[in-house]
Amino acid sequence: MPNTQNPTLTVDRTDRDSSVTLRASGVWLVQKMAQKKVMRALQRSAQSVKSLPAGSGSKEVHWDLSQIVRLDHIGAQFFWNLWGKTRPPGLTLAPGQESLFERLAQAGTPALPVPPAQRLAALLALGDALLGFFEHIHGFIGLIGQLVLDFGQFARNPARGPWKEVSANIFHIGFQALGITALVGFLIGVVLSYLSAQQLHTFGGDIYLVNILGMSIIRELGPLLAAILVAGRSGSAITAQLGVMRVTEELDAMLVMGLPHGFRLVMPKVIALAIAMPLLVIWTDAIALIGGMTAAQLQLGMSPSYFLQSLPGAVSLPNYWIGLGKGVVFGSLIALVSCHFGLRIKPNTESLGHGTTTSVVSAITVVILADAVFAIVFSGVGY
Numbered sequence: 001m002p003n004t005q006n007p008t009l010t011v012d013r014t015d016r017d018s019s020v021t022l023r024a025s026g027v028w029l030v031q032k033m034a035q036k037k038v039m040r041a042l043q044r045s046a047q048s049v050k051s052l053p054a055g056s057g058s059k060e061v062h063w064d065l066s067q068i069v070r071l072d073h074i075g076a077q078f079f080w081n082l083w084g085k086t087r088p089p090g091l092t093l094a095p096g097q098e099s100l101f102e103r104l105a106q107a108g109t110p111a112l113p114v115p116p117a118q119r120l121a122a123l124l125a126l127g128d129a130l131l132g133f134f135e136h137i138h139g140f141i142g143l144i145g146q147l148v149l150d151f152g153q154f155a156r157n158p159a160r161g162p163w164k165e166v167s168a169n170i171f172h173i174g175f176q177a178l179g180i181t182a183l184v185g186f187l188i189g190v191v192l193s194y195l196s197a198q199q200l201h202t203f204g205g206d207i208y209l210v211n212i213l214g215m216s217i218i219r220e221l222g223p224l225l226a227a228i229l230v231a232g233r234s235g236s237a238i239t240a241q242l243g244v245m246r247v248t249e250e251l252d253a254m255l256v257m258g259l260p261h262g263f264r265l266v267m268p269k270v271i272a273l274a275i276a277m278p279l280l281v282i283w284t285d286a287i288a289l290i291g292g293m294t295a296a297q298l299q300l301g302m303s304p305s306y307f308l309q310s311l312p313g314a315v316s317l318p319n320y321w322i323g324l325g326k327g328v329v330f331g332s333l334i335a336l337v338s339c340h341f342g343l344r345i346k347p348n349t350e351s352l353g354h355g356t357t358t359s360v361v362s363a364i365t366v367v368i369l370a371d372a373v374f375a376i377v378f379s380g381v382g383y
Helices: 036-050 073-082 098-107 121-156 163-173 175-202 206-247 250-256 261-300 304-314 317-343 349-377
Strands: 008-014 019-028 060-071
Touching: 008 036, 019 073, 036 073, 060 073, 073 098, 121 261, 121 317, 163 175, 163 206, 163 261, 175 206, 175 261, 206 250, 206 261, 206 304, 206 317, 206 349, 250 261, 261 304, 261 317, 317 349
Parallel strands: 019 060
Antiparallel strands: 008 019
8 A cells, every 4th residue: 555545443243153354554654644634534423432342233343453564652642542552362463563553552541640638728828928028028118128229329420311312202292191091081071070060069069079089180180190091001011012122132231231220221211200200190180081071061050160260179288289299109100110021021922921020910910019008108288
C-alpha cells in the first residue's frame, strides 16, 4: 500500500463461526491522524467498534493490525485506549509493532499525585496576603523617601530638572482628561439636582437646593469624581507605560546610562498630577454646577441668576480650599500608587495586565481612604 494512505479501520464478519475480524490498514502516524477529516472518521469507527460485543451477537472478536504500513506511538496509543488498556486475546501484529504495545503495557496508567491535605491552608493564605501587603507598604514608603530626595535635588538645581517630562505629563493627564470629566461631572450634577429637587419640593425647601449642590459638589463629589476618573484613565496609563518599559528593558538601560528612575519617571508624574488635579477639580465643579443649575431650572423653575447669586453664601471659602487641597493630595497619591505598581511589574505580559488592574483598584481605594481622612480631620471646618 502507498505511504500516503490514510488510516482506516474496517470490520469483517464471518457468518460460519459468528466471529468478527477488525482490520486496520494505512499509515497510522500522528501527521495523518491529526487531520480533522481523518480523526472524525477514526472516532466514528471507534464508536462502532465499542458497540460490537454488545450488539453483534458475535462469539469472538479478532484484531488484525498486520496490514498497517507504518505505526508510531500515537497510533498505538489509539488502539490501546480502544482496547480498554488491555491487550485483546485475538491479536495479529506486523513485525516491529510488538515493541510499541509492550511499552504501553509496561507503562500502565500513571497515578496522579494527590496533594497532601493542609489543615492550615486558610491560615497560610492569610499569612501570604499579610506578607504581600506589608511588602507593598515597605516599597511604597521607600518610593516616598526617594521622592523626597529627588525633590531636594530638584530644588538645589532647578535648571537641570525634568521640565519637559512635567509639561508632557500635564498635557496627557490634565488637558486630555477635560472631556471625560466634563461629561461625567455634568451628568452627576443633573442627577443630584433632579433627585434633591424632588425631595425638597415636597417639604417646600426649594431654596436649599443651592446649599446641597454647592456643598456636595465643591467639597466632596467634585474632587472625588475627578480623582476616580484620573485614577482609571491616567493611573492605568502610567502603570502600563512603566510596565512596558520593564518588559522592553528600557528601565535597565536607564540605570546603565546613569538615569535614575525616581528623578526622571516618578517625580515628573507626581508634580504633573499635583498641578493638574486641582485644575481638573475646578473644571469638574464648574461643569457639575452647570448641570445642577440646568436641572434646577427645568425641575423647579429656579433661574440661573438666582442660583449664581446664592452660591457664594451657601458655600463658604474654606470648603473651596478643602476641595483644592483634596485635588493636590489625590493627584500625588494616584501618581505614587501608579508608579509603585508600574516599577514592580515583571518582564512578562501576564504581570503587566495584573499590575495595571491592581494599580487602578489600589489607587481608587487609596483616594477613598484619603477622602475619609479629610472628612474626619476637617469635620468642623466650613459649616
